[in-house]
Amino acid sequence: MSKPKSNNSRTIIVALTLCLVCSVLVSAVAVGLKPSQVENARLDRNKNILVAAGMFDPASDTADDVAERFADFDVEIVDLRAGNYLDDDQLLDVGITDRNAYDASQATKNEALSEDLGENDLASIGRVPKYAKVYVKNDDAGNPEMVVLPIQGYGLWGTIYGFLTLESDMNTIRGISFYEHKETPGLGARIEEPKWRAMWSGIHSYDENGEVATGVTKAGNPKENWVDGISGATLTSRGVSNMIQFWLGDLGYKPYLDHLREESGVTLDETTNSIDAQANPKLDQKTDPVAVVASAPTVAGKEA
Ligand SMILES: Cc1cc2nc3c(=O)[nH]c(=O)nc-3n(C[C@H](O)[C@H](O)[C@H](O)COP(=O)(O)O)c2cc1C
Numbered sequence: 001m002s003k004p005k006s007n008n009s010r011t012i013i014v015a016l017t018l019c020l021v022c023s024v025l026v027s028a029v030a031v032g033l034k035p036s037q038v039e040n041a042r043l044d045r046n047k048n049i050l051v052a053a054g055m056f057d058p059a060s061d062t063a064d065d066v067a068e069r070f071a072d073f074d075v076e077i078v079d080l081r082a083g084n085y086l087d088d089d090q091l092l093d094v095g096i097t098d099r100n101a102y103d104a105s106q107a108t109k110n111e112a113l114s115e116d117l118g119e120n121d122l123a124s125i126g127r128v129p130k131y132a133k134v135y136v137k138n139d140d141a142g143n144p145e146m147v148v149l150p151i152q153g154y155g156l157w158g159t160i161y162g163f164l165t166l167e168s169d170m171n172t173i174r175g176i177s178f179y180e181h182k183e184t185p186g187l188g189a190r191i192e193e194p195k196w197r198a199m200w201s202g203i204h205s206y207d208e209n210g211e212v213a214t215g216v217t218k219a220g221n222p223k224e225n226w227v228d229g230i231s232g233a234t235l236t237s238r239g240v241s242n243m244i245q246f247w248l249g250d251l252g253y254k255p256y257l258d259h260l261r262e263e264s265g266v267t268l269d270e271t272t273n274s275i276d277a278q279a280n281p282k283l284d285q286k287t288d289p290v291a292v293v294a295s296a297p298t299v300a301g302k303e304a
Contacts, residue, residue, distance in 0.1 A: 046070040048179035049135050049148050052163035073135040075099050080132055083255030094131065104129040104150060123153030123246035144260060146174055149253050153243025156235040158182030166205065170257040171271040176200045188236030199227045205248050208269045212248045216241035
């Protein structure tokens, strides 16, 4: 009588075959879904740019609306230290072949494209990219009506990514949005709530001396031109405060914003006076974002 084949080896062969089939299936699905994941991430990012710009109504806007409104923005690459845009030749010189595909966060992993922040790392991000990607909406005369600036900084549990939009005076905050973070729902994640984000709209970024004039206070300790922190989420609030102050500062977008203001011939003195004269319109993203866009002040005197 022949000896029956070992049950163990059969089990191992079946298990290995099953593993192989499953891993091929999972890989195929992952590869197949990759393009739609990339597309969804792009759509979500564009939507959050519009949220920060006060141009998105979650109740009614569709993906087509997002695409149509996002088309109003020019994508520019800014040399953060110099404060000016890179033209196509300069982009090629620094190795950026496609401005739309450029990812400043990824650039921080490349030593040639970023700088170590050392002790000046207020936002706890380690390195700052030399070149940032910004989104500019121009008015009919070709003058910047608003700029949307990507921002990032460490919260309590991880890096928070968002966008900060400034009005044409390059001082008044128009809106803010956060599109990726690891903060706790109901606590730190409340930074996403429209009501909290609305508190940013209409406040100054800088005082008349060019110092950053805003941040987030501890909850219940109101301070003029600062945003009230979220109660029970002091650490996330502090993280947001630090990231705002870092990106508005000298190592962030300040040289660029100074440059734009200089081009338009508007001084910080004039912008702070005009903001004080306004009633600090508090933008509620749930109300009428398009009406808010229509009421955006424009800068006089900038050359087209
Ligand atoms: C499970 C858990 C999750 C938390 N998540 C957050 C958070 O996302 N952001 C935050 O600032 N604090 C969070 N906290 C609270 C912090 O540990 C800390 O107590 C709080 O930031 C202090 O805020 P307060 O001074 O307003 O009470 C969390 C605490 C626990 C136990």
